[in-house]
Amino acid sequence: MHTNRTNWARAPWPTRxxxxxxxxxxxxTTAACGGDSGGGGGGAAADGxxxxxxxxxxxxxxxxxxxxxxxxxxxLIDLYESQNEGVTIEGDFTGFADYWDRLATGTAxxxxxxxxxxxxxxxxxxxxxxxxxxxxxxxxxxxxDTSNLDENVAETGMVEDATYAIPTGVNAFxxxxxxxxxxxxxxxLPDDSSWTWDEMVETAAQVTEATGGQVYGMxxxxxNGGDTNFEVYAREQGEALFDENGxxxxxxxxxxxxxxxxxxxxxxxxxxxxxxxxxVFNGGVxxxxxxxxxxxxxxxxxxxxxxxxxxxGTELQFMRFPTEEGDGETGMYxxxxxxxxxxxxxxxxxxxxxxxxxxxxxxxAVEIIKADRGLPVNTELRDQIAPTxxxxxxxxxxxxxxxxxxxxxxxxxxxxxAGEVQAILQRYTEQILFDQISVExxxxxxxxxxxxxxx
Amino acid sequence: MSSTLDVPSRExxxxxAPGATGxxxxxxxxxxxxxxxPYLFLAPWFAGLLFITAGPIAASAYLSFTDYSLxxxxxxxxxxxxxxxxxxxRFYQSLKVTFxxxxxxxxxxxxxxxxxxxxxxxxxxxxxxxxxxxxxxxxIGGSVAIAILWRQIFGSDGLLNQVLRFVGFENxxxxxxxxxxxxxxxxxLNVWTFGAPMVIFLAGLRxxxxxxxxxxxxxxxxxxxxFLQVTLPLLSPIIFFNLVLQxxxxxxxxxxxxxxxxxxxxxxxxxxxxxxxxxxxxxGNFDMGYASALAWFLLLIVGGLTAINFFASKYWVFYGx
Numbered sequence: 001m002h003t004n005r006t007n008w009a010r011a012p013w014p015t016r017x018x019x020x021x022x023x024x025x026x027x028x029t030t031a032a033c034g035g036d037s038g039g040g041g042g043g044a045a046a047d048g049x050x051x052x053x054x055x056x057x058x059x060x061x062x063x064x065x066x067x068x069x070x071x072x073x074x075x076l077i078d079l080y081e082s083q084n085e086g087v088t089i090e091g092d093f094t095g096f097a098d099y100w101d102r103l104a105t106g107t108a109x110x111x112x113x114x115x116x117x118x119x120x121x122x123x124x125x126x127x128x129x130x131x132x133x134x135x136x137x138x139x140x141x142x143x144x145d146t147s148n149l150d151e152n153v154a155e156t157g158m159v160e161d162a163t164y165a166i167p168t169g170v171n172a173f174x175x176x177x178x179x180x181x182x183x184x185x186x187x188x189l190p191d192d193s194s195w196t197w198d199e200m201v202e203t204a205a206q207v208t209e210a211t212g213g214q215v216y217g218m219x220x221x222x223x224n225g226g227d228t229n230f231e232v233y234a235r236e237q238g239e240a241l242f243d244e245n246g247x248x249x250x251x252x253x254x255x256x257x258x259x260x261x262x263x264x265x266x267x268x269x270x271x272x273x274x275x276x277x278x279x280v281f282n283g284g285v286x287x288x289x290x291x292x293x294x295x296x297x298x299x300x301x302x303x304x305x306x307x308x309x310x311x312x313g314t315e316l317q318f319m320r321f322p323t324e325e326g327d328g329e330t331g332m333y334x335x336x337x338x339x340x341x342x343x344x345x346x347x348x349x350x351x352x353x354x355x356x357x358x359x360x361x362x363x364x365a366v367e368i369i370k371a372d373r374g375l376p377v378n379t380e381l382r383d384q385i386a387p388t389x390x391x392x393x394x395x396x397x398x399x400x401x402x403x404x405x406x407x408x409x410x411x412x413x414x415x416x417x418a419g420e421v422q423a424i425l426q427r428y429t430e431q432i433l434f435d436q437i438s439v440e441x442x443x444x445x446x447x448x449x450x451x452x453x454x455x
Numbered sequence: 456m457s458s459t460l461d462v463p464s465r466e467x468x469x470x471x472a473p474g475a476t477g478x479x480x481x482x483x484x485x486x487x488x489x490x491x492x493p494y495l496f497l498a499p500w501f502a503g504l505l506f507i508t509a510g511p512i513a514a515s516a517y518l519s520f521t522d523y524s525l526x527x528x529x530x531x532x533x534x535x536x537x538x539x540x541x542x543x544x545r546f547y548q549s550l551k552v553t554f555x556x557x558x559x560x561x562x563x564x565x566x567x568x569x570x571x572x573x574x575x576x577x578x579x580x581x582x583x584x585x586x587x588x589x590x591x592x593x594x595i596g597g598s599v600a601i602a603i604l605w606r607q608i609f610g611s612d613g614l615l616n617q618v619l620r621f622v623g624f625e626n627x628x629x630x631x632x633x634x635x636x637x638x639x640x641x642x643x644l645n646v647w648t649f650g651a652p653m654v655i656f657l658a659g660l661r662x663x664x665x666x667x668x669x670x671x672x673x674x675x676x677x678x679x680x681x682f683l684q685v686t687l688p689l690l691s692p693i694i695f696f697n698l699v700l701q702x703x704x705x706x707x708x709x710x711x712x713x714x715x716x717x718x719x720x721x722x723x724x725x726x727x728x729x730x731x732x733x734x735x736x737x738x739g740n741f742d743m744g745y746a747s748a749l750a751w752f753l754l755l756i757v758g759g760l761t762a763i764n765f766f767a768s769k770y771w772v773f774y775g776x
Contacts, residue, residue: 097717097718100738100739101738101739104525104526104738104741105525105738107525107526108525108526108743125526125741126526129524129526129527130526130527131526131527274632274633274722275611275628275629275632275633275722276611276629276632278629278632278633278721278722279610279611279629279632282606282632282716282717416741417740417741419739419740420739420740423719423735423739426719426721427719427721427723427724430634430721430722430723431723431724434633434634434722434723436634436723453740
């Protein structure tokens with residue numbers, strides 16, 4: 001032991017050199033960020049590329065979602081492969097947040113999946129940068145049949161006159177309520193055809209108070225689906241999140257009013273304390289207040305009802321958004337739940353288009369996936385599968401049918417950078433809830449940040 | 456000071472190395488062998504640096520001067536990315552979070568590592584076992600699994616708060632979901648991974664000849680005095696080494712913050728680490744050019760701080776020669 005003692009103190013040069021070398025290496029790795037600059041380019045391929053007649057075709061297909069969706073989609077792939085000899089499909093799936101990191105890096109490296117699940121927030125991001133294939137020729141030659149698609153939403157995948165994405169199904173964002181929780185608290189459930197935002201917050205606060213904080217009246221509006229929630233509010237006022245030109249379509253005052261509702265809900269105890277709110281949000285659908293019996297209501301998409309019900313173990317129901325005037329004229333709309341799109345770098349676009357057509361229009365496919373990607377956009381098949389859904393799925397169908405006459409048209413595709421809006425909104429909502437910023441300042445800064453995000 | 460007392464090992468190893476072959480090598484060759492050997496051992500690492508890391512480094516240097524959305528080709532915009540930083544409030548927020556984290560967690564972590572190393576150095580039975588146990592957090596502390604575990608333990612209704620409620624605290628906060636506490640919790644998580652510096656301290660303590668302590672003790676120096684006058688000066692090169700490495704590591708913290716906040720840097724940007732912000736811009740917001748510029752700015756910051764560290768080391772690090 002004694003013989004080794006002096007290495008450090010005795011050998012200053014190797015020590016210093018070693019430290020310097022190590023430091024340099026570590027330092028450089030901090031800067032080792034960024035990928036290769038390949039990828040990009042590519043427009044609409046007019047010819048079909050390689051098809052199964054040229055030999056075996058292999059394509060990648062990507063999606064985000066829950067375990068149920070992964071299993072169902074894998075089943076779709078197996079079925080398609082067995083029905084279409086010579087075509088193999090490699091599935092690639094993750095959760096929502098990771099999906100976009102992965103898709104962006106994949107696209108940058110020229111490794112985009114041929115067929116990809118897309119979201120309204122990102123279609124333009126990819127289409128404007130020529131990363132998506134223009135599907136118009138495939139629709140015109142009948143490869144993708146759009147004749148049975150829900151008219152209101154079929155066009156939501158269009159950028160100017162070109163179709164870049166085909167919606168998979170429709171969804172409505174609305175309030176999911178646990179009537180038993182209301183009953184247990186002894187609070188009467190308001191009439192959703194005439195209730196106001198104030199009424200919503202007041203009744204929710206009553207639920208919290210009556211249960212001594214065991215059950216919260218509602219979940220915060222600004223975190224989960226906050227951008228959609230605000231969009232509905234803005235549309236009720238005759239404004240919009242983004243107008244047709246892709247510019248900001250709302251005023252600072254409207255945003256401040258919406259945040260005041262949230263603030264009031266937080267201060268009156270209608271929703272949980274802010275740190276609980278943050279944790280509940282991070283837990284996703286599974287940890288939703290209504291799904292864990294800790295809350296009486298929350299805003300969710302209609303296709304999320306089955307998952308919420310499974311957690312809650314009781315029957316949940318939908319209610320319409322409240323309004324300022326109590327006139328029932330909400331800003332709600334049917335949203336394309338998600339899209340199928342084809343990447344512009346796909347080597348077999350004809351085959352990819354055929355797969356998309358099958359996913360949307362085939363009875364086999366829709367019977368497997370049911371309403372998981374929204375109520376099927378093919379209205380014939382929607383009616384066909386409706387009776388086969390579980391009770392929660394059927395509740396979603398009848399709610400959508402009931403409100404459809406009162407709905408507004410879905411908004412046009414939002415501009416590039418729209419994917420950032422939710423994160424910005426969430427951050428300011430947190431700061432408001434934790435009393436770090438006033439509602440007015442938050443609204444002002446939100447405008448500036450969104451402005452620069454979409455510039 | 457020690458050269459007269461101790462066996463000069465550098466010279467001795469020179470004599471011994473060729474001795475193994477039984478004949479003395481010519482003087483010049485001997486010198487080369489001794490100088491080259493370490494670099495041969497380092498060669499695989501250098502190869503990795505050259506072929507795997509150098510490419511991305513060069514690419515990010517170029518991209519930092521471009522507007523690059525990941526999809527599509529980069530577009531040269533000169534210094535605009537760097538100018539943009541100074542108008543970016545989240546850039547300042549991420550700097551603030553990161554500096555607080557580094558300035559608080561590194562000293563505490565090193566002090567803690569040294570403290571435990573000194574306890575373990577007293578020749579405990581089962582030393583190897585303790586050493587392994589204490590080293591374990593260093594191995595797993597940066598992992599995703601541990602970050603998820605911490606999120607559970609420090610949640611509003613997590614293990615910690617259940618214990619706190621049991622012992623009588625009425626309203627313990629959500630340790631990772633309240634902006635006042637989230638960063639502090641991550642600092643504790645970093646302090647907890649004290650194992651790596653501890654093992655290095657332990658090796659350093661072993662190299663301090665016991666005769667110094669005996670001499671100091673004969674001169675009437677107590678334990679505290681011995682620590683201040685013998686241990687600290689002789690250990691200073693190792694303290695310096697750990698300080699530099701842990702500082703750089705702390706600047707690069709990413710995983711814990713990413714997992715604990717779900718990638719947002721929340722609540723309310725209270726855990727928006729620099730690297731996390733860089734990641735958000737590059738991979739979440741199609742802003743790889745700006746992200747590359749941020750990466751290079753971080754290199755400047757860390758490089759500058761390391762240079763200051765090296766400069767300051769002249770005044771407190773004692774190499775014994």
